[in-house]
Every structure is written in structure tokens, then in C-alpha cells.
Amino acid sequence: MASRHGSRRRMYMKMVSSSLIRRASRLIIAVLAIAIGATILSGLVTIYYDIPEQLGREFRSYGANLIILPRGEAKITRETLNSLRDLIGENKIVGMAPYRYQTVKINEQPYIIAGTDLSQAEKNSPFWYIEGSWGNSQETSRVMVGHEIAQTLNLKLGDTFTVQGVKYGQQAEASRQDLSAEENQKRDLARQNFAKKLIVQGIVSTGGAEEGFIFADVDMLDELIGDTFRADVIECSIVADAGELTNLSTKIEREIPELQPRAVRRLTQSQDIVLGKLQALVLLVTVVVLIITMISVYTTMMAMVAERRREIALKKALGAENKLVMSELLGEGVLLGFIGGTLGVFLGFEFALRVSLNVFGRGINFQWALIPATIAVFITITVLASIIPVRKVMDIHPAIVLKGE
Amino acid sequence: MSRKILELKNVSKIYGNLKALADINLSVNAGDWLSIMGPSGSGKTTMINIIGCMDTPSIGSVILDDIDISKENAASLTRIRRDKIGLIFQQFHLISYLTAVENVMVAQYYHSMPDEQEAMEALEKVGLADRARHLPAQLSGGEQQRVCIARALINSPEILLGDEPTGNLDEENEGIVVDIFRRLHDEGVTIIIVTHDPEVGDVAQRKIILEHGKIVDDIDQSATFGEALKLRHNN
Ligand SMILES: Nc1ncnc2c1ncn2[C@@H]1O[C@H](COP(=O)(O)OP(=O)(O)OP(=O)(O)O)[C@@H](O)[C@H]1O
Ligand SMILES: [Mg+2]
Numbered sequence: 001m002a003s004r005h006g007s008r009r010r011m012y013m014k015m016v017s018s019s020l021i022r023r024a025s026r027l028i029i030a031v032l033a034i035a036i037g038a039t040i041l042s043g044l045v046t047i048y049y050d051i052p053e054q055l056g057r058e059f060r061s062y063g064a065n066l067i068i069l070p071r072g073e074a075k076i077t078r079e080t081l082n083s084l085r086d087l088i089g090e091n092k093i094v095g096m097a098p099y100r101y102q103t104v105k106i107n108e109q110p111y112i113i114a115g116t117d118l119s120q121a122e123k124n125s126p127f128w129y130i131e132g133s134w135g136n137s138q139e140t141s142r143v144m145v146g147h148e149i150a151q152t153l154n155l156k157l158g159d160t161f162t163v164q165g166v167k168y169g170q171q172a173e174a175s176r177q178d179l180s181a182e183e184n185q186k187r188d189l190a191r192q193n194f195a196k197k198l199i200v201q202g203i204v205s206t207g208g209a210e211e212g213f214i215f216a217d218v219d220m221l222d223e224l225i226g227d228t229f230r231a232d233v234i235e236c237s238i239v240a241d242a243g244e245l246t247n248l249s250t251k252i253e254r255e256i257p258e259l260q261p262r263a264v265r266r267l268t269q270s271q272d273i274v275l276g277k278l279q280a281l282v283l284l285v286t287v288v289v290l291i292i293t294m295i296s297v298y299t300t301m302m303a304m305v306a307e308r309r310r311e312i313a314l315k316k317a318l319g320a321e322n323k324l325v326m327s328e329l330l331g332e333g334v335l336l337g338f339i340g341g342t343l344g345v346f347l348g349f350e351f352a353l354r355v356s357l358n359v360f361g362r363g364i365n366f367q368w369a370l371i372p373a374t375i376a377v378f379i380t381i382t383v384l385a386s387i388i389p390v391r392k393v394m395d396i397h398p399a400i401v402l403k404g405e
Numbered sequence: 406m407s408r409k410i411l412e413l414k415n416v417s418k419i420y421g422n423l424k425a426l427a428d429i430n431l432s433v434n435a436g437d438w439l440s441i442m443g444p445s446g447s448g449k450t451t452m453i454n455i456i457g458c459m460d461t462p463s464i465g466s467v468i469l470d471d472i473d474i475s476k477e478n479a480a481s482l483t484r485i486r487r488d489k490i491g492l493i494f495q496q497f498h499l500i501s502y503l504t505a506v507e508n509v510m511v512a513q514y515y516h517s518m519p520d521e522q523e524a525m526e527a528l529e530k531v532g533l534a535d536r537a538r539h540l541p542a543q544l545s546g547g548e549q550q551r552v553c554i555a556r557a558l559i560n561s562p563e564i565l566l567g568d569e570p571t572g573n574l575d576e577e578n579e580g581i582v583v584d585i586f587r588r589l590h591d592e593g594v595t596i597i598i599v600t601h602d603p604e605v606g607d608v609a610q611r612k613i614i615l616e617h618g619k620i621v622d623d624i625d626q627s628a629t630f631g632e633a634l635k636l637r638h639n640n
Contacts, residue, residue, distance in 0.1 A: 011510060011519040015503065022502035022540070314498040317459060318556075319487020320515040321480070399459035402494055403450060 016331040026307075030300040031340045034378055037293030038344020041286055042374040043351035046367060048282045050352070052275060054360040056239045059271045060094040061126045064235035066245060068252070069260045075100075075230035080256060084234065087255055088248065092239050095123030098231035100218055104163040111149060113163065113214045115221030118144075124237045128210065132157045132202035140220035142201035146211035150203045157200055163214075164195040168227035194224050241275065242268040293378075294385040301333060301382075301389035312393055313401035326390045333386040334379050341378030345371050409468075410435040410563055410595050411456060416465035416475075418451050418618075425451040426462070427618040435563070438586065438596045440606040443615035449599040450568055452615065456597065457566045458486035470563050487516050491557030495569035497549040499541040505552045506537040509559050516560040527555040531585055547578025554585055564595045571605050583608055 020027060059065075068084065070076050081098055088096075097120040102113045122134050135142045145155055155161060204210055222229055240248060245268055249261040305312070315325050349366055356364045411433040418426040425448045433439055441449050454460035455467060458474055461482070466475045470489055474482060486492075499508045509524040528537050531551035541549055550570060557565055565586075571579040583605060586596055590610075600606050610630050614622035 007519055008514060011514040014507065015511070015514075018502045018507070310498060311500055314500065315511070315515065316483065317457075317486070317492055317498075318512050318515050319483055321483060324515065397459075399454040402496075402498060 012328065012331065016328055016335060019328075019332055020335055026304075027336065030297065030304075030336055031343070033296040033300065034293060034337060034340025034382065035343040035347065037289055037296075037381075038341045038374050038378050039347040039351055040289045040344075041293075041377065042345045042348030042370050043355070044282050044286050044289070044348075045370060045374075046349060046352035046364060047355055048279055048286075049367065050356060050364045051278055051282070052241060053239070054356065054362060055271070055275055055278070056241060057094070057362075058360060059267070059274075060237045060239060062267055063127065063264075064095070064097075064124045064237045065240070065264045065267045065271075066236040066238050066248070067262045067264060068234040068236060069262065070232070071258050071260045074258065075232060076234060076259070078229045080258060081229075081231065081234065083256060084252065084259065087252060088236070088238060094237040094239060095120045095125075096234060096236045097121040097124050098218060098229075098234045100221060100230060101232050102165065102221055102225055104165040104214075106153060106161055106163055111163075111214060112212070113143075113216050113221055115216055115218035118215065118217055121215065121235075124235055125206075127206075129205040130202045131205070132200070135201045135215065135217060137217050137219065139201075140217040141197065142199045143214055143216040144202035144204050145200055145215075146213045147203055147205040148211040149214060150200070155200050155203075157203065159200045160197050161200070162195055162197050163224075164193065165225065167192055167194055168225040194226070196224055240268075242272045290377075290381060294381055297333070297336075297382050297385035298389060301329070301386045302392075304332075305329065305389045305392045309396055309401050312396050313398040316393075316396065317398035317402060322394050325393050329390045329393065330383060330386055333382040333390075337379035337382030338375055340382075341375035342371075344378065345374045348374070407434040407436055409433070410437075410470055411597075412468040413452075413456075414466050414468070416452075416455065416462045416467060418448070418455065418460070419463040424618045426455070429465070429618075429620060431613065431620065431623075433564075433595065433597065435595055436590070436593045438590045438608075438610045439598070440609035440612045441597065441599045441615060442601070442603075442606045442612060443621075447615040448618040449615055451618075453566055453568050453597065453599050456564070457490050457492055458482040487560070489563040491560070491562035491565045493550065493553045493557045493565070493567040493570045495572040497541070497546070497553045497573070499549055499552055499556075501541055504538050504540055505533060505544065505548075508541070508552055509556045512556045512559050524555075524559060527559050528552070530558075531555045532581075545578070547574055547581055550574060550578065550582055551585065554582070558589070558594070564597060565589065567596075567598045569599055569601065571600065571602060579605065 068076070076098065085093065085096060097116045100115040102115060103110055104113050105111070118135050118137065130144065132144075135144055145153075149155070153161060198214075198216070204213075204215065218229065218231075238245065238248065242263070242265075245263040249263055252259055252261045312325055316322070349370075353364055356362055409432055411431075413429050413431040416426055416429040417424060429452065441452065443449055451460065455462050456469070458469070458477075459482075462475050466473050468474075469485065472485065474485060477485065499505075500511060503511065506521065506524050506528060509527055510519040510521060513519045513524060525534065525537060528534055531554055533548060533551050533555065536544060536548055541552070544552065550573075553570075571582055574582060579602070586598070587608070590596060596609075598605065598609065606612050607626065607629075610625075610627050612622075612624045612626055613620050614624075
């Protein structure tokens with residue numbers, strides 16, 4: 001019995017495949033239509049899943065999206081900074097810059113120095129417009145000044161200026177009676193105060209508050225004021241959408257209670273909005289492509305049934321039930337969908353890769369799961385699109401179609 | 406006296422106000438060789454379609470192998486046709502993308518079980534064993550019609566029906582096909598053939614003439630049947 005069934009199935013496969021192979025030239029258009037549909041579909045799906053990651057990185061050029069403050073009066077130590085780095089994970093971090101703010105005097109006027117890791121700050125803020133260049137941790141007396149300060153103090157690139165201030169943790173000591181006023185002043189200067197000549201390496205223009213700061217290497221600043229590392233705030237640029245940032249914040253609060261994370265909502269929200277719109281667009285295009293593919297398969301199958309009326313009539317005259325003839329035509333549809341879908345998956349990856357390279361300047365990962373998924377989708381589509389054409393089989397009367405002319 | 410394989414009782418086929426068949430009565434014995442002749446539009450195709458379960462009469466009953474097929478629905482007509490009727494056509498109607506032997510196997514497939522061995526034997530019987538792997542386009546008209554006959558016979562039908570089976574053939578191929586009919590007749594196959602060709606009509610045992618949907622003549626040719634046979638063989 002098994003071999004008998006096998007033999008029937010073999011004949012079925014023979015008929016279906018011969019019909020496709022020996023009529024290949026007629027079917028190229030149909031396969032092409034399905035393959036193009038599958039190409040666009042699998043390409044778009046690949047991009048769809050890659051967009052959050054790609055766009056996330058792209059959005060990181062708009063600045064820090066997570067600000068970390070100390071909880072309470074205490075400042076953030078080097079150890080806390082390091083454990084934060086570990087907690088977030090190196091691969092998610094685009095930039096992580098600690099800031100220490102210190103009031104200093106220049107020409108007896110108060111200004112604020114922001115001590116930071118300049119290379120990290122640069123990664124956080126690629127959109128800053130810098131005249132000259134960013135300072136570095138080697139030549140620490142070369143610093144950046146905000147555009148506003150540069151204007152008030154009339155500073156140009158390469159100019160020097162002196163910052164003065166009171167060292168960390170020192171209150172002005174009471175003057176000693178036995179010393180003259182000048183001597184007291186000198187003593188104060190030596191013990192409690194600092195002064196340092198700095199060189200303008202860069203001038204920062206952002207259109208924002210940054211223009212009122214001096215940016216210097218944090219270690220230099222610490223040394224200058226005679227203290228160890230203590231940050232007032234950490235600015236982080238992290239690859240994450242709003243949801244992931246919220247999760248990350250909760251995690252940070254739980255794991256490192258002395259920190260207080262704040263997501264920069266304006267940024268993460270607009271990232272999510274752009275992302276949402278892009279994905280909706282991709283989805284829309286996908287649906288349109290599916291519909292167009294269905295229409296083209298439908299018309300192809302319609303034409304095929306019309307073209308093969310005689311053959312269908314003959315099969316019915318030989319005693320084939322409608323169901324059997326329809327299953328053969330559907331079988332051909334499934335095979336078409338399979339071939340077109342398979343072609344499309346690989347072309348689609350190529351397509352997605354090109355788009356990604358051109359738009360985001362990055363490659364993408366091949367999604368293996370996309371192979372069976374795309375093939376299944378296109379088999380389903382061809383079968384769905386074939387239902388109405390294939391049902392035409394029932395209206396074909398052998399006596400009328402096969403009548404001698 | 407042989408068994409009655411087919412009986413038409415008061416059969417009419419009416420299209421609007423046209424009677425394609427008008428009150429036909431006919432009975433055919435198993436093993437008979439019958440030819441149907443008559444002018445164009447006289448109802449030959451209509452009659453053979455009704456006998457072949459591809460159409461139903463408007464009035465009357467058709468008894469095929471003890472079953473009244475005029476009362477059956479389309480699905481059971483398909484089944485009866487599959488089991489009892491072998492069809493050959495003027496235009497051959499082979500499936501273009503299948504080889505000769507595969508075309509024969511299609512009939513087996515719809516009937517029961519494809520069997521290549523058996524299909525090859527059927528092709529051998531019509532003298533086409535060496536053309537079995539050719540596609541219809543690679544065969545001559547006569548060869549295509551022989552494939553068609555092999556296909557019609559593969560499931561051992563009760564009746565072999567042909568509507569102008571030699572209509573598209575030259576004289577030589579017509580002779581080959583008629584010879585095959587003769588051999589099948591010897592084997593006891595019931596044959597009903599519509600033809601315009603008097604020669605083909607004359608070789609049958611019995612010839613009926615249709616005019617305006619009526620049988621106007623029913624000629625017993627069994628007396629000359631052997632003669633015609635001899636004549637052919639002497640040629
Ligand atoms: N489906 C139909 N609808 C209407 N009239 C039909 C139909 N089929 C056949 N007829 C008519 O019935 C009559 C008999 O037709 P039929 O095909 O049986 O003739 P025929 O004897 O086979 O002729 P030919 O020798 O030309 O093949 C013709 O007048 C034809 O026009
Ligand atoms: Mg006719």
C-alpha cells in the first residue's frame with residue numbers, strides 16, 4: 001500500500017515539476033515577480049530589525065542621553081564610576097564623561113571650570129563646534145573655553161590666561177596678628193590658594209550653556225585644587241531606546257544606590273518617535289509589496305488557468321476530480337512561491353546590506369530565521385493568490401472545451 | 406447473444422428551441438463496433454458526449470453498463486467516465502509538457518495507480534515503444550493519436566469513444582489507426598466512433614446516420630464487415 005501511494009505521489013510531483021520546468025519560459029515572469037517581492041520583503045524586514053540598533057548609534061551623535069548625579073551631598077568617586085562602566089557594559093557605551101565643576105577667578109571675575117575626560121566628552125558631543133581643537137590628557141594646560149568666555153576675556157586660540165582660586169576643603173584661615181597684612185596675604189596664597197596659567201587650545205560653540213564654561217582635563221583640575229577624583233555628574237551616551245534606558249536607570253539605582261540616573265527625555269523620545277515612524281513606513285511598504293506580489297501572482301495564475309483550459313478539461317475528461325486538478329495547480333503555485341521566495345531571501349539580504357552600508361555606513365547580520373520565514377510567507381501568498389484562479393477549474397466543462405473545431 | 410452495454414431511451418438534448426438530439430433510441434451490445442455519421446450539426450458530438458458522461462440529456466435515460474447515467478450528478482459522472490469510458494479526440498489533446506509514456510500514465514494516475522511498465526506495454530501495442538520518451542511536439546499527428554488511443558485504453562474501459570479520431574490524420578495514419586481499432590475489436594473492446602469519412606464509417610460492424618438530431622438510418626454491416634477486413638488485409 002505504501003509503495004502504491006508513493007507511486008501516486010511520484011506521478012503528482014512529476015506532473016507539477018514537469019509543468020514548471022518544461023514551461024519555464026512562461027513562468028519566469030511569475031517567479032521574478034515573487035522573487036522581487038521576496039527580495040523587498042526580506043530586505044525590509046532585515047532593515048526593520050536592524051533600524052533600532054543602527055538608528056540608536058546614529059542618534060548618539062546628538063549628545064548624552066543619560067545623566068548620572070550623586071544622591072545627596074557626596075560626590076562620585078573613581079570606584080563608583082568604574083562600577084557604573086561595568087554595569088552598563090562597554091559595548092553599549094558610546095561615551096561616558098565625568099564632570100567636576102570648580103569655581104575659579106580670572107581677572108577677579110568668577111568663572112567655572114568643568115574638569116572632564118576630554119576624549120570621552122568629545123565622543124558624547126560630536127555636534128559641538130570647536131574652533132581649534134579638543135584638549136587632551138597629555139598637555140593638560142591646554143584647555144577649551146566657551147565662546148562666551150572667549151568674547152568677554154577677548155581670548156583667541158593660543159592666548160594664555162590665569163585661573164586662581166581656593167584649594168579644595170580649605171577655608172580662609174584667620175590672619176595672624178604677628179604678621180603684617182602683606183605677609184598674611186602671601187601665606188594665604190601659598191597654602192590655600194592656587195593659580196595656574198592655561199592656554200586656549202579650542203573655543204567651544206554650542207549655542208547653549210557650554211559656551212560659559214572652561215573645559216579642562218579633570219586630573220589636572222584635581223591636582224590644581226589639591227583633591228582626589230570627585231565628579232559632580234556623569235554624562236553618558238548609551239546605545240538604547242527609551243525603554244532600555246528606563247530599565248538601565250532602574251538597574252543602576254538598584255545596584256549602585258549612591259547614584260541617581262536621569263534619562264534625557266527630549267532625546268530618547270525623539271529617537272523613539274523617529275524610530276516609530278521609520279518602522280511604520282517600513283511596515284507600510286512591506287504590506288504594499290505583499291499586496292502587489294499577490295496581485296501579480298493572481299493575474300499570472302489567472303492567465304495560466306485560462307491558457308491551460310484544454311489541459312484542465314482533458315484531465316477532467318480522463319476522470320480527474322476537481323480537487324485533484326486544483327491541487328496540482330496549487331502545487332505549482334507552492335513551487336513557484338518556494339523558488340521565488342528562496343531567490344528573494346538572498347537577494348533581499350544583499351539589498352538590505354547595501355541600504356545599510358549606504359545609509360548607516362554599517363553592515364548587518366544575516367538573519368537565518370528569515371530563510372524559512374520568507375519562503376513560508378511567499379508560499380502562503382502564492383497559495384492565497386491562487387485560490388480564486390484555481391477555483392476556475394470547477395467552471396471548465398470538458399465537453400465544451402474539448403469540442404472538435 | 407452478447408450483453409447490452411449501452412442503451413439510450415427517448416433521449417433528447419434541447420438548447421433553447423433547438424433540438425440537438427430528438428428522441429433517440431439506441432442500444433449497443435458489448436463488443437460492437439459502431440460508427441456514427443451524419444452532416445455537420447446533426448448531433449453526433451452531442452450524442453457521444455452524453456454517452457461519454459461529459460454531458461447529460463434534457464429528456465430520456467441513458468443506461469451504461471446497467472447504470473442510468475442520466476440521473477447522476479457531475480461528480481459521479483466523472484467517476485463513471487473514469488472507470489468505463491476511454492476517450493480519443495480529433496485534436497489528440499496530449500499534455501504538452503509530458504512525454505508519451507507520461508501522458509499514458511496520467512490516465513492511470515487519475516484512475517488508480519500509475520504503472521510505467523503497463524503504460525509502456527500499451528504504447529507497444531500501438532507500435533510506439535520507441536517514441537515513449539518523446540514530448541507530443543516531437544511526434545507526428547498519427548503518432549500522437551496512437552498515444553491518445555493507448556491512453557484511452559490503459560484503464561480497460563467498457564467503451565472506447567472517438568469523436569472524429571481520424572479527422573486530423575492523413576490516409577496512411579488513418580489506416581494505422583483503423584487497424585488498431587480492428588485489433589481492439591478482435592479483443593472484444595466496444596468501439597463507438599463519430600466520423601465524416603465514409604471509409605472509416607464503412608469498416609464498422611454497424612453504422613447509424615444522424616440528421617437533425619434523429620437516427621435516420623441504422624445499417625448492419627456485419628455481412629460486409631469481414632469483407633472490408635479482408636480487403637484491407639489484401640492491400
Ligand atoms: N452548448 C451548446 N449550446 C447551444 N447549442 C449547441 C451546443 N452544443 C451544440 N449545439 C448545437 O447542437 C447542434 C448539434 O451539435 P453537434 O456538435 O452535436 O453537431 P455535430 O454533429 O457534432 O457537428 P460536426 O459534424 O460539425 O461536429 C448544433 O446545431 C449545435 O449548434
Ligand atoms: Mg462534432
